[in-house]
Amino acid sequence: MTGSAANENASPWLPVEDREKARDQKIEAVQDMALTLFIEQGYHHVTMNEVAERLNVTKPALYNYFRSKEDILYSCWMSGHERLQQRVGAELGEGSGLARLRRLIRIYAETMTTTYGKSLVLLDDRDLDEINRRAILERKRNLDGLFRKLIADGVADGSIRPTDPRMAAFAIAGALNWIGHWHRVDGPMTPEKIAEDFAQRLTAGLERDDG
Amino acid sequence: MTGSAANENASPWLPVEDREKARDQKIEAVQDMALTLFIEQGYHHVTMNEVAERLNVTKPALYNYFRSKEDILYSCWMSGHERLQQRVGAELGEGSGLARLRRLIRIYAETMTTTYGKSLVLLDDRDLDEINRRAILERKRNLDGLFRKLIADGVADGSIRPTDPRMAAFAIAGALNWIGHWHRVDGPMTPEKIAEDFAQRLTAGLERDDG
DNA sequence: ACTTTTGATTACCCATGGGTAATATCCATA
DNA sequence: TATGGATATTACCCATGGGTAATCAAAAGT
Incomplete structure (x- = not known):
């Protein structure tokens, strides 16, 4: 372990990279802890003090x-x-x-069972300033556009019966996003099971009757 | 700025002369205005001062x-x-x-296009104290239970093909709740159209093939 | 008219919590 | 062993905003 740079030329001058790596790890640790608390309690109920405490540091340290x-x-x-x-x-x-x-539904559903996946639904972009908010809204639009495109493609190539891509995308994305609200890690189904179930369920009404 | 200054929430205080409104109307006016702002901006970004201002009153008046x-x-x-x-x-x-x-889907979908319907999804029960929170969680459980029961009934009476009521309810409720996120009053579809579309769409995969 | 009640206003309190300044510590390098 | 950069700590600032106290005005009851 810690053998990150167990290299042959045992030079005692490795620390520069290691320090950067250590810094990146700390950034990630702060982010992970904050996110876990945001998901659990909601953004506004989490204080910077609490995030710091749970990491065994004091608040100002986070601002590094x-x-x-x-x-x-x-x-x-x-x-x-x-x-x-x-x-x-x-x-x-x-x-x-x-x-x-x-396939998109499977990926999306599985992602929704992870902490970072839930952040896409459970964090509120209105808590951000205009710049950051716009960046997120654009990505949300792109994601919605992908759903609509695949559905429209399916209608065009005959794999999906004629339907309104906008409404179909809303219905599917809604069902998927909702996973972030009800999923618990100690629930009865694995992420893969959920993903497989939803991939079938959410497209069951879209297939063509004729085979 | 969150746009439309056009607000149908009329204030009973507007004309200083005829402050002859009933107490219940004032309670409702406060609630309507607060809810509108909660939905627009998110609970934590709405101040009691702002609610009061928009009603042409000062903050302490609300506490009556x-x-x-x-x-x-x-x-x-x-x-x-x-x-x-x-x-x-x-x-x-x-x-x-x-x-x-x-029928439940139609009712639920239509409700989701109203301000009060949206409150069911867009307000966070974690902003409440334990007592009130529990009361709401119980009602949410009952609602979920109703979806599951109707699905289970349908499977039992043969109108719905065999399926897991829990997952089916999650998928349907998720799609419906999501309406509260994307619906805009000036959107292209009326609430009735949306409701009809969803009633078909969300049950299209549940019907029996034979039949 | 006179007192009581209801509901509004002005002026204020103060807990919370994000963020900062000054300072101390660690550690590789020279 | 001295230097300097990076990172942590203690102690603090202060804007925000929910909520209250004292007060006042207009209906409403008698």
């Missing part, structure tokens, strides 16, 4: 890593979005509109 | 009608729930599980 509480909130949301985008980019793949939509 | 800000929040949620329950009790009617489920 984030400029403000709001800055943490923004980072949390963005990290959640990045993780989702990462998987979408890697796993959406090719195929019919319906096939890709099902 | 509500004991606290939290008390207003609680009343808002409860009023929303009462209106929903009212319609459910009156309009759910008889019939197969599927038929009753569709």
Whole structure:
């Protein structure tokens, strides 16, 4: 362990990178702890003092890593979005509109069972200033656009029966986002089970009757 | 700035001469105005001063009608729930599980397009003290239970294909609750259109293939 | 008319909590 | 062992905003 740089040329001059790495780890620790508390109690009920305490430091120490509480909130949301985008980019793949939509639903549902996934739904962009808020709203729009596009593609390629992509996207995204509200880690179903169930359930009414 | 100064919340205090309104109307006016602002800006960004100002009164006047800000929040949620329950009790009617489920979806969807309906989703019960919070959580559980029961009834009477009532209820309630997030009064669809669309859409995958 | 009640106003209190200043500590480098 | 950069601590500031006390004005009862 800690063998990050257990290198052959035992040079005692490794610390510069290690320090940066340590700093990044601390940034992440602050973010993780803050997010966990935000999800549990709601942003406005979490104090910077509490975040610090839970990390065994004092409040001003946090300001070495984030400029403000709001800055943490923004980072949390963005990290959640990045993780989702990462998987979408890697796993959406090719195929019919319906096939890709099902894959998106699986990815989205699984993500919603993680703390960072929940941040996409449970954090309120109205707690951010205009600049950051706009950045998030744009990403939300893009996400909505992806749902609509896959549905429209499916209608076009015949894998999905004719339907209003806007309403279909609202219905699907709503069901998925709601996972962030009801999911508990000690619940009866694994994230994969939930994802599989929803991928079928949310597209069951969209398939063409004729095969 | 959150736009539309056009607010249908009329203030009983506007004309200083005819301050002859009933107490109940004033209570309702306070509640309506507070709720409108809560929905627009989020509970924590609304000050008692702002609520009062918008009603052409000063802050302490509000405390003639509500004991606290939290008390207003609680009343808002409860009023929303009462209106929903009212319609459910009156309009759910008889019939197969599927038929009753569709009626519930229509009622719920329409309600979600009103300010009081939105309060059920957009207000956070964690902003309440334990007593009030528990009262709300119980009502939320009952509502969830109603969805599950209608689905289970439908499976039992054969109008709905075998499915997990818990997951089906989560998916449907999620899609419905999400309306509160995306619906805008100046949107392209009337509440009735939305309700009809969702009643079909959210049950399209639940019908029996045969039949 | 006179007193009581209701409801509004002005002026204020004060707990909370985000954020900062000054300072101390640690540690690799020279 | 001295220097300097990074990071932590103690002690503090202060804007915000929910809520109250004292007071006043207009209905309403008698």
